[in-house]
Amino acid sequence: MCVRSLDEHPDFQDPALSRYLPSERRAILVHRYFLGVERGTDPGLSATIQSWEAGVADEWRRKKMHGDRVAQMTEIDRHRCELSTARGRNVDWNEAVWDWVQHHAENWRQGWERTVAAGA
Numbered sequence: 001m002c003v004r005s006l007d008e009h010p011d012f013q014d015p016a017l018s019r020y021l022p023s024e025r026r027a028i029l030v031h032r033y034f035l036g037v038e039r040g041t042d043p044g045l046s047a048t049i050q051s052w053e054a055g056v057a058d059e060w061r062r063k064k065m066h067g068d069r070v071a072q073m074t075e076i077d078r079h080r081c082e083l084s085t086a087r088g089r090n091v092d093w094n095e096a097v098w099d100w101v102q103h104h105a106e107n108w109r110q111g112w113e114r115t116v117a118a119g120a
Helices: 022-039 044-055 057-087 093-103 105-113
Strands: none
Touching (some): 022 044, 022 057, 044 057, 057 105, 093 105
16 A cells, blocks of 8 residues: 555544544554554554553643644744734734634644644
8 A cells, every 4th residue: 555645544534533633643643653663563543542642642742732832823923924014014913813813723723734744
């Protein structure tokens, strides 16, 4: 089987992964690979999820939250600069955050979760 990205992996859409974000799904599939190397056999998705939740997930999520926050703040700052230019005045941070959340946050989050930068 030739898979160009983890999002194309057959298990990516498995119902067992449905509660996870796309970035978490990729991280779990990466964990499955290394767990398989360690054990010398494919551990299967259920055992992989159990192992990931027990030993990897908490630290991975802490790092992901930090990365998400940095990326989001960078995007809001970029938006602030664009708003300032468009409005012909210096837009403050709070105004930019409010506008970004109202008009861009949902689409940004969906796009961000599909990127490798969002996690595994």
